[in-house]
Amino acid sequence: MTASASDEKPYNLLIHSARQVVQVVSNGARLLAGTDMGQVAVIQHRFDVGGILEGVSVVVNSDGMIAAVGYDKEISTRYPASEFKQVIDATGQCVLPGLIDGHTHPVWAGDRVHEFSMKLAGASYMDIHKAGGGIYFTVDHTRAASEEELYVSLKERLNLMLKNGTTTAEVKSGYGLDLENELKLLRVLHRAKKECPIGLSITYCGAHAVPKGMTAEVATDEIIKDHLPRIKAEIDAGSLQGRFLERGKAFGMAGNFTAEELSYLGGAEMGAEVGATGISHLEEISPEGITKMAAAGSVAVLLPTTAFLMRLTPPPVRKMISGGVAVALGSDFNPNAYCLSMPIVMHLAAVTFHMSLPETLVAATINAAASLNLAHSHGSIEVGKVADLLLITAPSWEHLTYQLGNASLIATVVKSGAVVYSENN
Numbered sequence: 001m002t003a004s005a006s007d008e009k010p011y012n013l014l015i016h017s018a019r020q021v022v023q024v025v026s027n028g029a030r031l032l033a034g035t036d037m038g039q040v041a042v043i044q045h046r047f048d049v050g051g052i053l054e055g056v057s058v059v060v061n062s063d064g065m066i067a068a069v070g071y072d073k074e075i076s077t078r079y080p081a082s083e084f085k086q087v088i089d090a091t092g093q094c095v096l097p098g099l100i101d102g103h104t105h106p107v108w109a110g111d112r113v114h115e116f117s118m119k120l121a122g123a124s125y126m127d128i129h130k131a132g133g134g135i136y137f138t139v140d141h142t143r144a145a146s147e148e149e150l151y152v153s154l155k156e157r158l159n160l161m162l163k164n165g166t167t168t169a170e171v172k173s174g175y176g177l178d179l180e181n182e183l184k185l186l187r188v189l190h191r192a193k194k195e196c197p198i199g200l201s202i203t204y205c206g207a208h209a210v211p212k213g214m215t216a217e218v219a220t221d222e223i224i225k226d227h228l229p230r231i232k233a234e235i236d237a238g239s240l241q242g243r244f245l246e247r248g249k250a251f252g253m254a255g256n257f258t259a260e261e262l263s264y265l266g267g268a269e270m271g272a273e274v275g276a277t278g279i280s281h282l283e284e285i286s287p288e289g290i291t292k293m294a295a296a297g298s299v300a301v302l303l304p305t306t307a308f309l310m311r312l313t314p315p316p317v318r319k320m321i322s323g324g325v326a327v328a329l330g331s332d333f334n335p336n337a338y339c340l341s342m343p344i345v346m347h348l349a350a351v352t353f354h355m356s357l358p359e360t361l362v363a364a365t366i367n368a369a370a371s372l373n374l375a376h377s378h379g380s381i382e383v384g385k386v387a388d389l390l391l392i393t394a395p396s397w398e399h400l401t402y403q404l405g406n407a408s409l410i411a412t413v414v415k416s417g418a419v420v421y422s423e424n425n
Helices: 034-038 072-078 113-120 125-130 135-144 147-163 179-195 216-234 245-250 267-273 287-296 304-309 317-322 342-352 357-363 366-371
Strands: 003-005 011-018 020-024 041-044 056-061 066-071 084-089 093-097 099-101 166-172 199-204 239-241 254-259 278-281 299-302 327-329 389-393 410-415 418-422
Touching (some): 011 093, 011 389, 135 179, 147 166, 147 418, 179 199, 179 216, 267 287, 327 366
Parallel strands (some): 020 093, 239 254
């Protein structure tokens, strides 16, 4: 890869000579479900009439938006290289949309490596929870940490996500469990949204667990009466996770729901009925839940890392897809599932959830964008969308999932038309 830079140019970035540009969708689709998840739009390099190999180009305008996608000769005629601030020779590389992580808990203090050892010895999640571990262990350490300490660790984690190809992530609070500490976590997340190059979709998750010394009813009343008005007035979290979707709508929050992780409670049905945009986990979803989610258009945000680490029964992904549910993926990054790499998540989804390679890419791009109400601007390489891009050095895009955990494949990460990571720097 070679690059040149200049400041006063009408276009931000030209990527040329790529082996493939993987658009994912090329027709403006905002969501793929059913058999459509098995097809991705790809522009492949080709031999021209003279027998010379011609690559594929992407043009990014001065606003960081995709202005054109096409074969090199056509693009070079319309957009001379001299008009670009930066030019990247992508010979031998494939260009993909930036990956979107649909479910994370990235702001907390206190690791739980000791619990990993307990799980390996046979302890269940609830065994650890009853012993004072799990969420409550993290809550205690997070409450004791300062905002600056939390921000520093969050920034490190987000930078690692970026290097692993994630350009946008849904990020939750939830390790405060009282109003002041939830506000603290949301302030940290909003600071990161302003200062870090990765895109963030922030979710208030104050109902992550029932606080110690409270009943679920008392905690629910406190969240509705105290938390939501203060959060809307002071922080404005973009979405709401938990059992308060209808109340959250009154404060302008979108629905982001967790259901059926450890047992069946009818949460998928309830989430679909109240219009949740995304519903996560779903290991124990019922056939009726699948039907209702498909009818409502709620996106299933599945978390193979968690199912793998906790040795849970995998969600019925094939039944969801055949039933018309749009499937997205998330890492569920948290101290109980320490994975910052969406390519690893995609690999696990392929192997443990029996998803095809195209399905994993769709789930980590356009469908994950849809779960966050971002599919109009993110999740595919189409004219008019935000230029969030990955350049990988590989014969084809499938290697991103195929080569388990090989982050060295990722040569360049582009966020909003600017190079934010390069293997050469």
